[in-house]
Amino acid sequence: MGRKAMDPEVRRQQFIKAAEELFRAKGYDKVTMSEIADRVGVSHGAYFYYYKSKEELMRAVLANSVMENRRYLEALASAGEKTALEKMRTLLSLTISAFSTEHEFMDFAYGYGNADIFREYTLMSREANVPLLVEIIKQGNREGSFHVRYPEDTMKYLLFVFENLYDVIGSARDDRKIYARKMRALEILTARVLGIGENAFKLTD
């Protein structure tokens, strides 16, 4: 039973998975490189061979997350049986639930000292997702449910709201009433921007 050489790409995926789990569970600042190496089951030397720093690994985690989100969005955007309204409802509800459940990630992303990494993540995400989101808006225009004159510009503006949601709802996570009000305000805003009835995105009660 000789030791089999690990495919570097597989190893990278192991690092990304381990780091992501640890970052989410404990928060970026509290995770050490040793912990990540232990979880992958390699020496610290092997860690440094792949990633020069925790920050570099964090970037890989974020790039991986951009790709995963894009794959999901690609499948959703091209789902032939779904209306644009259904697609947009799904996205809105996923976004809202991410903000309510992924505390550790959100606290990291918006925490002081991480703004440059997070800015990179935001720009990568936009580049990956805007064209697919624009397709959904155009579909809604064709179906007659949305009324958006400038789909690309409007989608970008709307995305700015979603990217910054944490600043409005992050601190309200523990107060159900305030949280519900903020969500309702968001649903109304989204509906108005897309030129559709205010209750089109009513997800909360």
Next chain:
Amino acid sequence: MGRKAMDPEVRRQQFIKAAEELFRAKGYDKVTMSEIADRVGVSHGAYFYYYKSKEELMRAVLANSVMENRRYLEALASAGEKTALEKMRTLLSLTISAFSTEHEFMDFAYGYGNADIFREYTLMSREANVPLLVEIIKQGNREGSFHVRYPEDTMKYLLFVFENLYDVIGSARDDRKIYARKMRALEILTARVLGIGENAFKLTD
């Protein structure tokens, strides 16, 4: 004619003014601390007495800008003779013109490596301005021109769009046609969010 001791607060204002002029004219990265000291007419030692680094001075410049904007907004929000619609039109057109004229500042603020400073600036600005902006929305609701159910949350969401405008219009500054389209999309979005006719904010032609 003995040398008169300079009031430290006056000196600080001189540093802020000199730094702001230089940052705007040449861009933050290209300005040296020596240049700033020369412009104020003090030794480098005196500079360090007031500010430990160029970054610290930059923060002072941004804090000063937050205060100036707030003073302006206070006067506008309380201007008894203006309707809320007029006030909001003024703000929209000021924002748009800032993005078209203050290239150096914008390129600094959104450039890589400055995201943490800029995030601080954004949070300071919001804290200073949101209550005043909310007053304007409430005025519009009373006057019957705006129809905004959750003024505070909605204003925050709308502010996210304005805070990130650079990413959409920064690169379009040199193409008048694309720029005008992006502005029109912004005017429509603002009008829809405030529950007012789409042409209420038509500033461009």
